[in-house]
Amino acid sequence: MLPVPHCPRCERFVFLDALRCPACDAELGYNIVLGRFFEVDPAGARVDGVAWFSCSNRSWGCNWLVREDAPSGRCFSCRLTRRRPDADDTIALEKLASTEEAKRRMLLQLRDLGLPVRPWDQYEGGLGFDLISSLSSGERVVIGHAGGIITIDLAESLDDRREALRIRLGEPYRTMLGHLRHEIGHYFQSVLLTTEAMWESCRALFGDERASYQDALERHYATGAPPGWQATYISEYATMHPWEDFAETFAHYLHITGTLQTAGMIGIEFEAGERNLRAADVVLLQDYNGVSIGRILDDWAELAQAFNRINRSMGLRDLYPFEIVDRVRLKLGFIHDLVERARIPLAEQVAIGLPPRPAADGGAPR
Ligand SMILES: [Zn+2]
Ligand SMILES: [Zn+2]
Incomplete structure (x- = not known):
């Protein structure tokens, strides 16, 4: 679970893309390993004995920090x-x-x-x-x-x-x-499905991905989604080909879990009561890792409805203009299981990639 992004000097909330604290003007850099902001220091912000510097693309808006022993001046994302x-x-x-x-x-x-x-x-x-x-x-x-x-x-x-x-x-x-x-x-479908048995269960839900992509593409742009697609798919684009169904569903998994977690960190709770037509309290969690897909989607249903109502009262389009039907719940459950099984500890993630060495600022992003 990541901490709420905040200024290390004045402790106020800051958005993830902040370069400076709007309250105290501290210059901020984000450390992806610890998941929090540090004050930018030309000598390097020291974390556990290692100095972290600004990414060489900082003048292009990148606020991530780079370890001193990294192979380039670019942060993990820019690299x-x-x-x-x-x-x-x-x-x-x-x-x-x-x-x-x-x-x-x-x-x-x-x-x-x-x-x-x-x-x-x-x-x-x-x-x-x-x-x-x-x-x-x-x-x-x-x-x-x-x-x-x-x-x-x-x-x-x-x-x-x-x-x-x-x-x-x-x-x-x-x-x-x-x-x-x-x-x-698309990337994670190829990375996370590692056995034939996993591919078989994937096909049972999303269809056979060995079908011709070119034919599917031509059909989709000629005739569009088949009538009644809403009973099976999250979007019209998902109907085109099993690859696209998986990717669309995966994107929704990230939309849902990411947004729920933000709401949980804000501390959003929905009270039970006659006035709001709710039988029991719904308290959003700060961390949905390891939580059942049923709980995730039930919490999401509350949050999505609430924010769709809020957006409409501002004359905006719905925050989440999609309907999650039973078949889509099953597909999201499949992806949830894949993600839960693939989880690796942070230390290992860091070993995989995170470094980058400091370099002079300025110039075009690299
Ligand atoms: Zn501040
Ligand atoms: Zn960067």
């Missing part, structure tokens, strides 16, 4: 970025900064769930990110995953463009964090 826009493409680099922020949030959640992240530059088929822009590079960029590498089109971080696509594709929800959580689902 996973294999390709990025050219140094002179400042417009694309701005989009990169907001995408990197969503990526750090996701990586932090994976660390909290105890999922193994093996970097592409150290492991064959390891995780890496190509964060490039179809607008400036002129190349065709297709969001997707292949062999551990996740490709993201930075043009999707432009609100008008992403919103136009969302409407054209009839999607109720489209965000950069959502893209990242979907693509990481």
Whole structure:
């Protein structure tokens, strides 16, 4: 469980992307191993005898810290970025900064769930990110995953463009964090399903992934989701192919557990009573690791309904515009079991990847 992000000087809450404390102006850096903020110190913030420095991409908004003995000046997150826009493409680099922020949030959640992240530059088929822009590079960029590498089109971080696509594709929800959580689902399907028996149980729920992807793609864009898809799938896109069903469901697992945990840390509780039509209190947990999927989804139903109501009272779209039917509960349960079984201790996660050495600040992100 991660502590609530707060300023080490004045103890006030700060958002995960903070570079400075808005209350006391302390310069802040985030230590992913301990999951908390430190004051940035040019001599390095010392943690257990090791100095941690700012990531060399700090001037591009990265607030993570880097161990002194790391192989480069980049933090764990920045190191996973294999390709990025050219140094002179400042417009694309701005989009990169907001995408990197969503990526750090996701990586932090994976660390909290105890999922193994093996970097592409150290492991064959390891995780890496190509964060490039179809607008400036002129190349065709297709969001997707292949062999551990996740490709993201930075043009999707432009609100008008992403919103136009969302409407054209009839999607109720489209965000950069959502893209990242979907693509990481593809990555973890190949990493976490290690035996034929696991693949068989996966197929029983999601369908046979050996079906032609190309045929599925053409069919989906020609005719759309089949009528009645809501009884089986979390989204229309999930109907396209078993790979996509798994990735969509995995993304929802991350949406649900991540958001519930935030709500639990805020201390949200729902009281029983006649006035609110609730028979028993619902107290959200600060840590959902090791909790049954039934409890997770029951708590989520309360929270999602509450925040959909709150959003509507502000004239906004629903926070969670999806319905979780029984069949989807089973699929989420399958993913929950996979995650629970794959959990590795933090010490081992640190051994897998975390280092990076300090380097001079400034210049384009690397
Ligand atoms: Zn402060
Ligand atoms: Zn960084």
